């Protein structure tokens with residue numbers, strides 16, 4: 001099995017070649033297949049070599065999906081739900097192994113990846129429980145009028161690197177529950193657990209119902225262009241999403257895309273809050289631990305009333321400075337490595353340009369100097385204040401552990417700062433004034449808003465961005481229904 005081969009290699013220091021899981025089988029790559037190195041970002045060590053499926057592999061996966069769909073769409077919904085529940089059980093049974101693989105592959109702490117897998121399993125189980133909710137309506141008109149929710153056929157799902165097993169589990173589950181076959185493409189930066197989970201579906205679903213294609217951007221683009229794949233979802237950056245929209249249009253077919261993209265999410269803190277509680281929330285909202293700030297929903301833009309900025313930021317900086325950075329497999333580690341040296345360079349660049357523009361580093365801001373971290377892509381948890389509105393650090397996503405703090409004097413200014421830039425994913429409002437809280441919810445350009453909370457999310461609640469943060473929503477029934485297309489039927493009764 002892919003998972004056992006990879007775990008064995010982690011133990012022994014090898015780097016096996018892994019291929020895609022297509023049509024029910026882990027493919028042995030043919031001679032001449034391009035191979036990408038898979039590096040553990042915390043050590044720089046090569047842990048696998050990834051055979052790029054390319055256009056031909058995507059075609060094999062899509063065609064096997066099309067063939068499998070003929071029978072799979074006839075499987076009763078309740079049975080599909082039971083199959084997804086069994087998939088969750090299989091993932092759960094290998095959770096420790098998958099977490100270890102993800103920790104090496106992503107640089108995220110092992111405990112965080114273990115919790116992530118629990119979440120992925122829960123999302124899959126909840127999706128399974130919604131199988132019978134995929135249904136239409138009737139209309140009180142002459143004759144018999146009803147709608148049906150039909151699967152798309154083969155759906156293409158592209159995911160990013162920060163929660164590999166969790167995303168794989170959840171994306172497969174919702175597509176399968178709705179009656180689709182799936183071709184999933186993980187990020188080439190952390191592809192391994194997706195391939196392992198793909199293989200866990202062998203013998204559970206008919207061959208071809210699930211394929212996981214490995215590869216880089218060209219392989220993703222081939223999936224977007226494939227004529228059999230009319231429904232696509234992508235989790236990643238706005239820049240790539242725009243390319244995907246263009247690729248989809250260039251295919252000559254109309255495609256339906258859901259896009260789960262980035263954000264520069266504001267957390268608004270008004271002067272009536274408890275400063276200790278607010279400071280703790282600001283730190284938690286950054287997701288410094290678990291994913292090193294590499295979370296789309298991180299509240300990385302603090303918009304705080306000038307009168308309390310001093311004491312709150314002092315507490316934030318103190319808490320952030322205590323975060324323990326270390327190797328992902330060290331049980332004491334709270335914060336691991338970024339996904340790549342390029343990601344670290346992005347943090348270094350963003351902080352240095354901000355300070356050159358007058359901002360001030362209150363905590364972190366550099367590369368840790370511990371010898372055992374020297375080969376990894378580590379960056380300190382960072383707090384930067386005096387960030388000027390309209391500058392790069394105020395408006396652009398860093399996708400790393402860098403919090404940008406801006407101050408405001410009144411509510412109008414707070415809203416303007418929060419809505420600045422092109423994103424609109426999450427936002428948080430901290431105040432004890434209920435009228436103000438609802439005014440803020442109404443004024444914020446974001447698809448998901450917390451009031452006096454951050455980070456907490458419940459699986460049934462849809463999550464999706466506005467503006468350049470995306471199209472559509474994931475989780476719960478919303479996502480499952482998006483995995484279907486609607487047919488209306490008009491029956492004349494004579």
Ligand code: NAD
Pocket residue numbers: 158159160161162186187188215216217218219220221222224235236237238239240241243244247259260261262263295296297397399425465470
């Ligand atoms: P990215 O845009 O660099 O995505 C890279 C992925 O896209 C890779 O797998 C690559 O192979 C593929 N790709 C590149 N070009 C392609 C093309 N033309 N066609 C098809 N596929 C192509 O993003 P990333 O660095 O992997 O992820 C970070 C981003 O993801 C951040 O912006 C983050 O906010 C966002 N994100 C969003 C959510 C959400 O739910 N909204 C969740 C996690 C991450």
